[in-house]
Structures are given as C-alpha cells and as structure tokens.
Amino acid sequence: MTPTPTGAQQYSTTTTHPTVPRQRQPQGHPAGPGPRYDYEHYSRLSGPLTQAPEDRPYRVKYRSLLADEPHRIRAALLLGAAPVLSVVLLVWLMQPAHWTHRGGAPAWMTVCDTVMLVSIGLIELFRLINVTSNAHATLVARDPVPVVPETGTAVAFVTTFVPGKEPLAMVRATLEAATRLRHRGPLHIWLLDEGDDPAVRELCARLGVRHFSRKGVRKWNQDKGPFRARTKHGNYNAWLDAHGDDYEFFASVDTDHIPLPNFLERMLGYFRDPDIAFVVGPQVYGNYDSAVTKAAESQQFLFHALIQRAGNAYGAPMFVGTNNAVRICALKGIGGLYDSITEDMATGFELHRHRNPFTGRKWRSVYTPDVLAVGEGPTSWTDFFTQQLRWSRGTYETVIKQFWKAPFTLSPGKLLNYGLMVVYYPMTAVNWLLGGLSCALFLGLGASGIQIDSEVWMMLYSDAAALQIGLYVWNRRHNVSPHEPEGSSGAAGMVMSALSAPIYARSLLDAALRRKSRFVVTPKGDSASPDRLFSTFRTHLFWLLVFGGSLAASFFNHHTHVAMRTWACLALVITAAPIAVWALSLIRPRARGGKP
Known part of the structure; x- marks a missing residue:
C-alpha cells in the first residue's frame, strides 16, 4: 500500500512484539539494527495529528479512500460490474424455463428437486449479497482525521x-x-x-x-x-x-x-x-x-x-x-x-x-x-478453529438476542452497516450446509433443481467469480497489516476463510439447537493447544465423508453434471486442506531428523 507521508509530528516508536525476532530494517529504512517490521509507519496510517478547531464544537472529520484513487473510472467499472454480473447469473439460473419438471416422478423426487432449486437460488443470492457488501464498503470506506x-x-x-x-x-x-x-x-x-x-x-x-x-x-x-x-x-x-x-x-x-x-x-x-x-x-x-x-x-x-x-x-x-x-x-x-x-x-x-x-x-x-x-x-489449527467457533457463535447470539431491536433503535445507515456485518457468518454457514445438501441430493439421489447449459453456466460463473476476486485483490492496496508484503494477493486469507466455512456451519447448528456455549480464552505462547487428527479436525473429517461419499456415488449412479462435480471436488479440497497442511508439518521435521 502507498505509505502515508510523515507529518509535522513524528514519533520514535520502535516497539516490537517480544516473539518477533529483530533483524535488518525493512527495505527503505536506514541501515542498522531495528525492528523487523515498520510498526512506526503503520501506527500513523491515518496521517499526522492535527489541531482541533477552537472556534466551533469539534466533530470527527473523515477522508474518503476512494476519493484518493487516481483511476476512478477503472474503480467505478469494477465496483459496478462485480455485483451486476452476479445479478445476471442469479436471474439466468433461476428462470422458470430452467426449473426441472419430471412427468410421473415419485413425490419424494419432486420434493428433492424443489429443495435443490431453493438451495441453488439461496447460494447465488448469498454470493450476490457478499459481493455487493464488498462493493458498498469500497465505495464508502473512509479514515478519520486524527x-x-x-x-x-x-x-x-x-x-x-x-x-x-x-x-x-x-x-x-x-x-x-x-x-x-x-x-x-x-x-x-x-x-x-x-x-x-x-x-x-x-x-x-x-x-x-x-x-x-x-x-x-x-x-x-x-x-x-x-x-x-x-x-x-x-x-x-x-x-x-x-x-x-x-x-x-x-x-x-x-x-x-x-x-x-x-x-x-x-x-x-x-x-x-x-x-x-x-x-x-x-x-x-x-x-x-x-x-x-x-x-x-x-x-x-x-x-x-x-x-x-x-x-x-x-x-x-x-x-x-x-x-x-x-x-x-x-x-x-x-x-x-x-x-x-x-x-x-x-x-x-x-x-x-x-x-x-x-x-x-x-x-x-x-x-x-x-x-x-x-x-x-x-x-495451531486447534486454537484457530476455537477462535473462529467463538467469533461466529457470538455473532449468531447477537443476531438471535439483540438484532431484532435494530430496526427500532438504529438509524438506516447504522442498520445497513450492522446488517452487512452480521450476515457474513450466517450466510457462509448456510451456503456450506446448502452446498453439502445439494451435492448429496444430486450426486447421490439424482435430484436436479434446474436444467442448464454447462458451457453457459461455466462462462457466467467464472466471469462473476473473477470479478469478485478482482475486487478483493484491488482492495489489497488498503491493507493495514505491517506484516504482509506490499503487493501480496491475500490468497492465504481467502483460502483461510474457505477452510473456516465448516466451522461456521457447526457453530450455526450449535446455536440453532441451543447447545451451551462458553467464553474461551485463546491460549497464548507456550500454552498453545496441540493439534490432533480426530479432535482438531473432526468437523472437517465429517464433511470429507459427505462430499467424498457424494462424489463416489455420482460415478456409481452416473450423475455427471459438471457444476455439481466441480463443487464437490472444490469442497473436498477445502475440507482436506487443513488436515494435509498439518500432516506435512509433522512429516517435514522428521525428514530433517528433528521433532515434529
């Protein structure tokens, strides 16, 4: 991201976290010993301190991030195209002409087809809400003037x-x-x-x-x-x-x-x-x-x-x-x-x-x-999943216990802001659950909510996904992390969010079933929790069976639609990835003759 110019008031902040080793200065800093990361610069991203006006009551002032964008036309096209193409995909998919109609089919199959149709519509609707939320945030984001x-x-x-x-x-x-x-x-x-x-x-x-x-x-x-x-x-x-x-x-x-x-x-x-x-x-x-x-x-x-x-x-x-x-x-x-x-x-x-x-x-x-x-x-994966479980469960509890008061007590702007924030975990969880249900119904039982041309679907879906990822990558210029390299794509973050989806689904089911939750402090330092296959990854192992079993059933039953098999394969990779990464972390030290 573009460095913020140093203002009139400067600080000699050289604090580093005790677990961060000290080494050479970041590129562009004077030679000599110093912190590994430039925390001093990142502690002043909002700009130099200014004096509050003395002739009138003070109100916080803000700067628009988009107003400083040199390529505004390009930015506007991206902000508009990403949600518009998602709308086009949703409308095209849900045309009545694409709905599955089976003459003389048993009642249970008709029910399965209807469930598939609703699932597909909700999955695409949630994706549209997500990309619209990101476009909206990009449009209105601003920093306070300190x-x-x-x-x-x-x-x-x-x-x-x-x-x-x-x-x-x-x-x-x-x-x-x-x-x-x-x-x-x-x-x-x-x-x-x-x-x-x-x-x-x-x-x-x-x-x-x-x-x-x-x-x-x-x-x-x-x-x-x-x-x-x-x-x-x-x-x-x-x-x-x-x-x-x-x-x-x-x-x-x-x-x-x-x-x-x-x-x-x-x-x-x-x-x-x-x-x-x-x-x-x-x-x-x-x-x-x-x-x-x-x-x-x-x-x-x-x-x-x-x-x-x-x-x-x-x-x-x-x-x-x-x-x-x-x-x-x-x-x-x-x-x-x-x-x-x-x-x-x-x-x-x-x-x-x-x-x-x-x-x-x-x-x-x-x-x-x-x-x-x-x-x-x-x-560790154990502590990360525990953290994500607590954060998502807390959001569900807020939605259940508090959010019903929002329309009566929040302004429209605040209501929109909170609404877009609190829907992330539920939408991600429901998307994951509906994806698993759709795979099982189609690949296992042959249900089909819609009948579409695979090539047209692939074209529209890949274009919509590319624009959604493009908006994410474009926003990386606003990154506030002093640790991630400038110009990095943020791919690790996108992958980590995908890997967390099964955890959000589990948390949603716990909230729906009113299973007791408790406050858990994320262990720190030497107290970090160890990873174990059946305790740490039990949620992912369950979904491995769901998607793996559905995919295997598709070959046996000859249910071969490219969209569903593609989704099943992606979901299989997502659920297996953290287990594979953990297994590799155990193998590598042993290969070098050390302890895992």
Missing part, C-alpha cells in the same frame, strides 16, 4: 490476566510497554487478575502497576449477567464497578498485545467529539512465523482494511476488544460490557442503540487504521 487529545484527562490503561492461559512473561511484556505510554494527564496502568496470583501481584508492584482481582467476591462472580464468573466482560465490569468513576476513559488491550508508546496519543483525540463512545484499531499478529498465524491475519484483511472503515461512514464501526479506548460514562450508561461470548460486538451494538444523555444524539464510534498494538495470533 487530532491531538485534550490535556489533563484521567485515563486508565487496562489489561487482564487469566492463570493457565497466558504466560507471566507475556503479561510482563505488555505491562512494561504500557508504562511507556505517552499521555498529557493522569494515567494509571491496571492489571485485572482473575487468579489473584502472588507472582502477578509482585510483578505489578515492581513495575508500578495497579493490581485488581475480583477473586472471592461473590458480587463480582455471578452465574450470568454483567458480573459473570470466568469471563472477560465480568472481569472488566467488576473493575468498572470498583474504580470506573475515577476516570474519564479507559484504554485496553488483550494480554498478548503490546501497545505502542503513541497508543493514547492516536486514539484519545477523537473523544473531543462528545458523542464518540469508543475508538478501536486493527488487530495484527506479531508472532508472524507460523503458517496458521500468517493465514489467520490475512483472513482478517477485509474486516480491518475495509469493513471497519466503511463503518466510519455511519459512525458505527464494530467494537473490537483486542485494542480500544472507551468513554466510561457511555459504557456505564448501558450497564457495562454485555454478557456474551463475544462481548465486544454485543457491547458496541448496545452503545450504538443508545443516546448520549448530555447531547441527545446517538453514540457513535471511530475506527482508526493506525496499528497501535501488536498481538499474538493462534499458532
């Missing part, structure tokens, strides 16, 4: 510790980095310790960090609600109850995130606007050395580089718990962080539904593309 924060505001910087899930060395690195934060006003560093660990207390005392624990306090350890035991939101809400009134804002990072020294300088200025409830930044993984971690970060490209920026157009980016700053009176006004396994999304949704009592206007939020904290991503 301003200098007010002087003298009381701020708490908060992070948490969960015994057994996060190594003490990781907590130490985060707290040490927090003590280097710059702020022109009262600033206290807090560690919220779920275990009230003596070693953690001693570490806090040595670093001058304030220690808090709710352990043993019944009021702060409930079975459900804002003080739910063994949850992140319960831990934060207990601290808010005890100390929140002492501060105007709190900034927080997950324990595995190292904040850069300019974290507060780049976030707090937006709170000059009295209606800003929270500010969030992107999530990047500093332990950028394993294949799973690299692909997991790339998978988040669209969300952090595009979807969140589109949220700025409506004042409604999603609340992300990994690194943020929050206006405490706004959060306490809705009763604290929401009781959910994805408390950040649920809390942001509630804030956007409510009004600032001092101005009468709805609370808004800001997403900054500035990389202000460097975290640690999942290094």
Whole structure:
C-alpha cells in the first residue's frame, strides 16, 4: 500500500512484539539494527495529528479512500460490474424455463428437486449479497482525521490476566510497554487478575502497576449477567464497578498485545467529539512465523482494511476488544460490557442503540487504521478453529438476542452497516450446509433443481467469480497489516476463510439447537493447544465423508453434471486442506531428523 507521508509530528516508536525476532530494517529504512517490521509507519496510517478547531464544537472529520484513487473510472467499472454480473447469473439460473419438471416422478423426487432449486437460488443470492457488501464498503470506506487529545484527562490503561492461559512473561511484556505510554494527564496502568496470583501481584508492584482481582467476591462472580464468573466482560465490569468513576476513559488491550508508546496519543483525540463512545484499531499478529498465524491475519484483511472503515461512514464501526479506548460514562450508561461470548460486538451494538444523555444524539464510534498494538495470533489449527467457533457463535447470539431491536433503535445507515456485518457468518454457514445438501441430493439421489447449459453456466460463473476476486485483490492496496508484503494477493486469507466455512456451519447448528456455549480464552505462547487428527479436525473429517461419499456415488449412479462435480471436488479440497497442511508439518521435521 502507498505509505502515508510523515507529518509535522513524528514519533520514535520502535516497539516490537517480544516473539518477533529483530533483524535488518525493512527495505527503505536506514541501515542498522531495528525492528523487523515498520510498526512506526503503520501506527500513523491515518496521517499526522492535527489541531482541533477552537472556534466551533469539534466533530470527527473523515477522508474518503476512494476519493484518493487516481483511476476512478477503472474503480467505478469494477465496483459496478462485480455485483451486476452476479445479478445476471442469479436471474439466468433461476428462470422458470430452467426449473426441472419430471412427468410421473415419485413425490419424494419432486420434493428433492424443489429443495435443490431453493438451495441453488439461496447460494447465488448469498454470493450476490457478499459481493455487493464488498462493493458498498469500497465505495464508502473512509479514515478519520486524527487530532491531538485534550490535556489533563484521567485515563486508565487496562489489561487482564487469566492463570493457565497466558504466560507471566507475556503479561510482563505488555505491562512494561504500557508504562511507556505517552499521555498529557493522569494515567494509571491496571492489571485485572482473575487468579489473584502472588507472582502477578509482585510483578505489578515492581513495575508500578495497579493490581485488581475480583477473586472471592461473590458480587463480582455471578452465574450470568454483567458480573459473570470466568469471563472477560465480568472481569472488566467488576473493575468498572470498583474504580470506573475515577476516570474519564479507559484504554485496553488483550494480554498478548503490546501497545505502542503513541497508543493514547492516536486514539484519545477523537473523544473531543462528545458523542464518540469508543475508538478501536486493527488487530495484527506479531508472532508472524507460523503458517496458521500468517493465514489467520490475512483472513482478517477485509474486516480491518475495509469493513471497519466503511463503518466510519455511519459512525458505527464494530467494537473490537483486542485494542480500544472507551468513554466510561457511555459504557456505564448501558450497564457495562454485555454478557456474551463475544462481548465486544454485543457491547458496541448496545452503545450504538443508545443516546448520549448530555447531547441527545446517538453514540457513535471511530475506527482508526493506525496499528497501535501488536498481538499474538493462534499458532495451531486447534486454537484457530476455537477462535473462529467463538467469533461466529457470538455473532449468531447477537443476531438471535439483540438484532431484532435494530430496526427500532438504529438509524438506516447504522442498520445497513450492522446488517452487512452480521450476515457474513450466517450466510457462509448456510451456503456450506446448502452446498453439502445439494451435492448429496444430486450426486447421490439424482435430484436436479434446474436444467442448464454447462458451457453457459461455466462462462457466467467464472466471469462473476473473477470479478469478485478482482475486487478483493484491488482492495489489497488498503491493507493495514505491517506484516504482509506490499503487493501480496491475500490468497492465504481467502483460502483461510474457505477452510473456516465448516466451522461456521457447526457453530450455526450449535446455536440453532441451543447447545451451551462458553467464553474461551485463546491460549497464548507456550500454552498453545496441540493439534490432533480426530479432535482438531473432526468437523472437517465429517464433511470429507459427505462430499467424498457424494462424489463416489455420482460415478456409481452416473450423475455427471459438471457444476455439481466441480463443487464437490472444490469442497473436498477445502475440507482436506487443513488436515494435509498439518500432516506435512509433522512429516517435514522428521525428514530433517528433528521433532515434529
């Protein structure tokens, strides 16, 4: 992506994540020792800090990403062509002349044909919604213009510790980095310790960090609600109850995130606007050395580089718990962080539904593309799938429990923004389930919802897919990751999203069946979970049987339509890929004489 010019105010930020080895400077930097990745530059992607106007009330200002595009005609053609061709494909497929009609067929076959017809229509409709969502985000995405924060505001910087899930060395690195934060006003560093660990207390005392624990306090350890035991939101809400009134804002990072020294300088200025409830930044993984971690970060490209920026157009980016700053009176006004396994999304949704009592206007939020904290991503397939399971399940819970309130309490823009965000997981899951059902019905039983010309279908489908991928690749210029090479296609992220589809389907079924879910901290560092064939990949193994069995049945029953066999083969590759990658990771060290 194009570097942002350095403004009048520069910073000497050289913070690196403790797990990132130090080596030569990135290309274009002066020779000599330094960080492996240019976090300093990426911490200022939104531009230099500016002064807030003194002659009028401050409101956050934004810059359109598309307005800076030098090839606007080319961009407009791509933005228009991608959804239009998807519409053409959908309309062509679903013509009544293409519907299957069987004279004298048994009733069960007619039912199967109808199910196939509906499945195909929904799959293409969901794909159309997805490409339209990406085109819409590209059109409206914008960055906030950063301003200098007010002087003298009381701020708490908060992070948490969960015994057994996060190594003490990781907590130490985060707290040490927090003590280097710059702020022109009262600033206290807090560690919220779920275990009230003596070693953690001693570490806090040595670093001058304030220690808090709710352990043993019944009021702060409930079975459900804002003080739910063994949850992140319960831990934060207990601290808010005890100390929140002492501060105007709190900034927080997950324990595995190292904040850069300019974290507060780049976030707090937006709170000059009295209606800003929270500010969030992107999530990047500093332990950028394993294949799973690299692909997991790339998978988040669209969300952090595009979807969140589109949220700025409506004042409604999603609340992300990994690194943020929050206006405490706004959060306490809705009763604290929401009781959910994805408390950040649920809390942001509630804030956007409510009004600032001092101005009468709805609370808004800001997403900054500035990389202000460097975290640690999942290094094993087990932890990655667990993370995706929790994120998707939390979205389903938000849809079931909260989203019905949206039409009555959100503005049209915010409703559109949230609607496009929350449909991603359900659409991906339903698409996967319908794809599996269609394969089984056609290849196994011979059902056929539509009768079409294979060559015309292949032409339209390949063109629509090419435009959809082209839009994705074109948007890579807006990437906010300091780790992915400039000009990279993001193919690893696209593949990782496809590999996650079976997990989203499993999560959707769990939500529909109301199976109990619980908050799970993604293990970090040496606590990473090991991968096992039948525990880690059991969902993918099940779908291997579904698609493999359907494909085998097609040869036996002579059901040979190219579209269905193509989809079955692609699905088979998708379900087998993570297992194959894991198996190769075990074989290679042994081939070199090492341990897996």
